[in-house]
Amino acid sequence: MRTTVLIIGGGVTGAGLARDLALRGVACVLVDKQDVNAGASGGNHGLLHSGARYVGSDPMAARECREEGDILRRIAPHCIEDTGGLFVAVCGDGESYIADFPGLCAKSGITATSLDVKTARDMEPALSDRLIAAYAVADASVDPFKLSLDNIGQATAHGARFLPWTQVVGFRLDAGRIRAAILRDAATGREYELEVSLVVNAAGAWAGRVAALAGPHVDLVFSKGTLLVTQSRITDRVVNRLRPATDADILVPGGTVSILGTTSVRIPDPDDCRPTIAEVDQIIDEGAAMVPELNSTRYIRAYSGVRPLFGKTSAGSGDRAVSRGFALLDHARDGVENFLTITGGKLTTYRLMAEKAADLVCAKLGVDAPCLTATTVMPPYAGGRWTEPGLAPRRWLKATDPTDSILCECEMVSKSVVDDIVRTMPPQSPGYTLVSIGLRSRIGKGPCQGGFCSIRVTGHLYDTDVVQGDQGLAEIRRFLDERWRGVHPILFDFPLLQAEFQEAVHCGLFGLELVLENGNGKGGE
Amino acid sequence: MSYAWFPGCRIPFHLPGYGRQSLAVLSTLGVHPVEMEFNCCGYPVRHQSLFASVLSAARAMAVAARAGHDILTPCKCCFGHLRFAQAALSERPDLRTAVTDALRPEGLRHDPDLTVTHLLPVLAREVGLAAVTKAVIRPLPGVRAAAHYGCHALRPSPVTRFDDPLSPTIFEDLLRTMGCVPVSWTLRLECCGQPLAGKNDRLAMALARSKYASAMEAGAQVLVTACTYCQMQLGAQALSCDLPMPGMGGAARPRPQPPMPVTAVSGLLGAAMGLWPLEDRLVPPPGTASVS
Amino acid sequence: MTVQSLPRHDVDLMVIGTGLAGMAAAAMAVRRGLSVALAGTSGESVYASGLLDLLAVHPVKDGRLWDDPFAALAALAADEPGHPYARLDRPGIEAAFAAFTAFLGEIGLDYHGHDGKNAMVLTPVGTIKHTYRVPAGMWAADAGIRTTPPALIVDFYGLKGFSSAQIAQTAGVFWPGLAHVRLPFPGGRPAPYPEPMALALESHKTRQELAKALSPHLRGREMVGFPAVLGIYRTRETLAALSELLGTPVFEIPTIPPAVTGLRLKAAFEEAMPERGVVTFFQKLVLGVRAEADGFACDVGWSSAEAQVRARGVILATGRFFGKGLVPHRKGVIEPLFGLPVVQPAARSQWHRDRMFDPAGHPINRAGLMTDDRFRPLWADGQPAFDGLYAVGSILAGHDWTRQKCGAGLALATAYAAVEDFAGRR
């Protein structure tokens, strides 16, 4: 096998780069050791920043956010819910920041409209009655999964390939150039080579590891951000705390839910990125100051993303001060001629990062083609559309097919939607089907967190011959384990009831924990 | 305890006998509800407007309260809805304010302590099963009777507080006082279908038919109701006819005698108390009464 | 206007909770001639699988399956002295099972099992469930799994969460001769949920149509497995009739709870309890209890008190978190009714392990009430909380019923022991 450019990392940067290169006519292959948005791209608020968040700390980033936000609204409106946003301060928040805010916004060209407190609370009744200041800004929410899938969709439509569950385990170097990458299929363990002209390492927090495979050292620090998903949508708009960025100060509506976060905790290893119970408690306590309901609402899950921060590793609490801008490294200076690393950055400016990276790729390849990503509309990719909350139920209400039925009750995802996803997603290794379907839909994202839908969807996959043998047991296990990561830190009150019920079914009745230890069989005899 | 008689809208025209007989039975047993002019309980507009329905109920209750009476109704929908309205008014201050404002011009006030009760609890608990048994002078021994409970009295039980919502016994207890043998039947606590009558007649009748069949299958010789709506619905079903369309005319087609009669409880109880002869259709054919 | 006073009942024993433990306690107390009141939400029995586990796994972290539950019990008692089973002996447990299955038989639910040996049934994901006593409908599966004759698994179009293909393929690992077929549900299409289907199959006509539709698929099949929809109120008749129509043994495979299997128990209990003179408060909670000189005064209701029950003794069978016997707040687990101390991990971070299917099980599942040998819950100082208060079933500390497969046995045996103790004191 061979290709021109290998992009490592199926996050939004890698996906955006694949699209960028594909639109310029450069052949590329995108690989990820897991699936789309497995890292920071999937572990964030899904917030399309107006830029107002950064007016104090990083006016440049603020301006970039504003510009990129406008571009995204043009090229991918279907990924964006233009909710608008509020910046609110409550009693006790620093007066000086509140006073400086409008001026700082103006300086970065960001519109922030002052609201009186009552208007703000009429707009969002969930806001605290201890509000002291409010501004309206042009924040929006963006579906990061749809965004990445659509990027990949357009890239593949222009000749790129996407290989999920494919890990780069090594490079074949020859005379300071990477000749081929050694890829491993995660499920089967099969290894094979892919000949390349150039490799872009977009592995996010794992960029250091990938780079090391070829030799160069990339110095990253890892900042974990944890977020909580509520069961219902609490506000219609993005709500930001009007204070210098700190923990749990943004509440983003994401379709049918709201997402509260985030924290910033230094971790030594990106694979250790799990939300912890202490973080959850801290997020709830902080968030409730802004929206008191957050104290009593039911949470669906928690998740974490790890921000790779490039640059000098300053000590202490200053991770937010480390630039959230991005780093584009040409490893020619490290002695590998055709190897780039791009890391850092933020969701809102992913396209700009991809453009800069692609410019460099093209320069190195000697390709003379302009970047088209800012002007080419990104059509909704069929395989990505089902991540939109509320779409499946609305379609259910309109469809009248009596042979169809709903498999995921919480989010009302039907058989036909699952079939549609299976049809459009890249071939999956056995055992990864359910997780991949979950990634491309709302399945498992409702209150049951997979307890019911894992069984129903697996049954349907058997019925449609997508899954065979006793593979279903592994499918359910992997799916529930993946869900458990997010559920585990919020297991109190109702989620614990739900989890207890889930355990009663999957362990008490099905004995899945035994099967996974002993294999499916009669045991005991 | 003095009661105002709240017959509900459907009795005067659709089921006058149930009203008359209930009053006769009650007065024989020493309960003398006072007849007053009431407005509709509000149940029929509940699906259209919570406020309209609660206001209706509140007004009716306020009228009774002003006269110093509690409310006694033979209709389970009236009973259930008046109770529902009481609960709604106690838990929703916004509703309470709006209702209070709407009642004020008439000089009426909502009284949260008013008691709303139904014919069955009055007979079984207030008069008491012993007293009813004593009043039964012509019992119907061995008649296998299926008690139809009616949804809005049983549920939602925190509001209606009628009986155990999943295992009620009050109706069977009362049937036993008449010498009947209550049968256990699968769809005992299910809906008669009346709320869909006129809205989706096919479903309404399918529900009624399934209930009827379930009682028949359990060996019931008579299906007994204690609700105007249920009696109208199941009575129509028993006659194996479709519900008459409003305003439809023409003479009734002769219909086959239903295999199992459906009757309201007062008619049966009054007959057992000797107030009137048992209707012919209710007399079990000889030899069918099981010996208990 | 008269303000009506709450209805009042005086009984010997108030049973709080309508899961298996509560129902068993009530049934057994009635058998002992006690007057009983029973309160609890309908959900508690409806989630039951209908299977009566005793003990199948020990130690949990090794996932060791036991064929002989009593041998497992002995090992468990030795290894885990804090386990409720460690306070019980074999005759008591056997008597509890005998009494309860006899009661179930009386109310139309037949149970089968091996003497001193666990049985096996199929689950809807094609695994084997090891259990002790099996409803008649699932009993043939035990023989099927042991002898693996050519068999047919049937499911119906529209019924979700139950795939005969999945079961046949997954269970094919140990039962190679499994075929599967999907049929339209016979006799007019009810909505594709188990309960309507079960109700429909109580009609002879529906069963006949089913048998007719199945006949082309039966050649060479010695056994037929169905989703557990063979009747709710008349399972005995439904099962026998279908088996006769098909000419082969028939077995049910439970569907995802809450399912018909639980509904059968619930429906039968709901009819049987009032018939046996139990004062029932189904779908009601005990909102508050006051200890009095010679017993307890319980407020029963939903959001506010609807009745008051005075009882000499109380059996607390309110279950764990799902049953609301234990409430897991962010800051810790409490027992809400009596405020009894709950044995639990020191911090929430220790409640669960990182993986759902961690072989060791989650520590929070062993949290619960400590009791003395008579199943009277204790205050923190080790003294029984009240003389006439018992705690039975899953609310007890020291067990992990989902992993040990001991939920029903624990419920029955502790309920039996508590009732015997209470009745014996009279």
Place this chain on the structure above:
Amino acid sequence: MSLFAVILWICLAVCLGGTVWRMARWLLPDRSLAVPGLPPSGALAALLRSLSWPKALSAAPRMAFTFLFDILFQGHLLQRGSLWRWVMHFSLFAGFSGLFFFHALENFISRPFFPGYEPTLDPWQFLRNLFGAMVALGLGIALCRRLFVRDLRRTSRFEDFFTLALIGLIIASGFGLEGAKMASPAAFERMAADYYPTPDAADLTALRAYWATEGGMVFPVESLPREAVTPEILEKGREISEMSCAPCHSPPGSAFVSAPLSRVLSRVLAPAGAGLTDGLWWLHVLSCLFALAWLPFGKLFHILSTPVGILLRGLDPGEAAARPGMAAPLARAVGLDACTHCGICSRHCSVLPSFLALGTPEILPSEKLLSMRRLAGKSGKLTPAALAAFSEGGFVCTECMRCTVVCPSRINLQDLWLVSKREAARLGHPELAVRLRSYGPGVWETLARRARPVARTLAASPSLLDNPETFACCVQCSVCTGVCPIFRLPDIPAAEVDVSPHQLMNLVRMGLADHALSANFLWNCTTCYKCQEHCPQGIRVADVLYELRNLAHSKVEAAARAGLLDDMAARPQATGDAP
């Protein structure tokens, strides 16, 4: 022919023609009043056929009693009515009848049948005043009731006050005319010239003085100097009056309304003189003639229709609405005309509180009847909005029959309301719930607040729909669906159960309540509350469902107000098979 005669004949013709036209509609009722399967026009024949001789004979005494007691004595108002109401209407009825027969028709009744009749002689002069006063009293009570009794004020319309005003004008102008004549020196001089031909100025002065003192006339100073009024002259005047005036003029005192009025008039209006009398005459006559001409077209027609209706009802005392027979269309048509819009039915209406809450006037029987009259008059050409209101009123009615019992005009309203439901449905306006059920997702998406999910916060409103805690404890077990009686029905089309109870709850939880309104199941729920009762987590499933139905109603009402409804109704996207 005089101008008066021309107007009179025109008015008579209009009155007669109108009456014939209106009564023809009784015999050929609109098809909206028909009994299905029976021709509407044969009603009278059928009625007559059904009256065999023995039957008719046996009915005769009852009918006679009805006529005497209910119609002449207005006894129907006493039954279940208030005394005030009877006094009011009996005064109007008796007073107006007296005036009509003995005053208006004096040339046809009073003169031929009562020799020596003179309108200015007692008892006629007194009676006329008495009748007039009765009418005035009745009018006064009626006006007070309409103005000060809240329930009646609510249903009073322009026509009610117009009618009162018209009768008031007739009576007032009559009294005014009589009073003006009494007070008019011009009339005196004319009479004196005609009946006291000896023009002795002194005698005339004496007569003037006498009439000025006794009759309250005011003469100009030049014809009756102030100093001329002495006892002697008065005595002389009395003698002359006895001789020449008394045979035709009772003392004005018996005109107990007009005489005092004349004194007032003479002081106030003396200068107007003869012109005033003429003016009042024309006013009186024209108002009478207008009333005559208007009779068949307004509520005054009840003078004819109500007695007919009462008599007809008397022929069929059974509960005709249950099984309406051949004669029903006739009875319905007469019934519609017999309504006096007195508002009693609405005052007692069982669903009055629903009207207070919902505000649609057609909920009240008196108002619904007006719609129905229009419907029957123009064969259903009500505007869509009027039809919608008519339908709402029709279906909010609970058929309690109270209006039928209290109706003073004995209209079989119960029967009419049953017809109203049928007709509304026939004209494409069945019960609102049925209509709402037929709206597909497209309609509801148009009306939705937003296409995407909306936020639900505890703080927004006290409704269950908006409260996220409503579903916080749902564990997705779907027990609510398992116990649903609709879902266990055999042979149920998939469209009837397109969404299950727990799916409905999930839609609301996801903020898609507006979209959930298109679910057929929302309207197929029997509201049996099993779901709510069996929910292990205590979620108020059925209460939420009721809120969804309320939401649908309010959305459609708002859309109708905004004029969106017709547009929507034109393109219903029914998914199921609406009944």
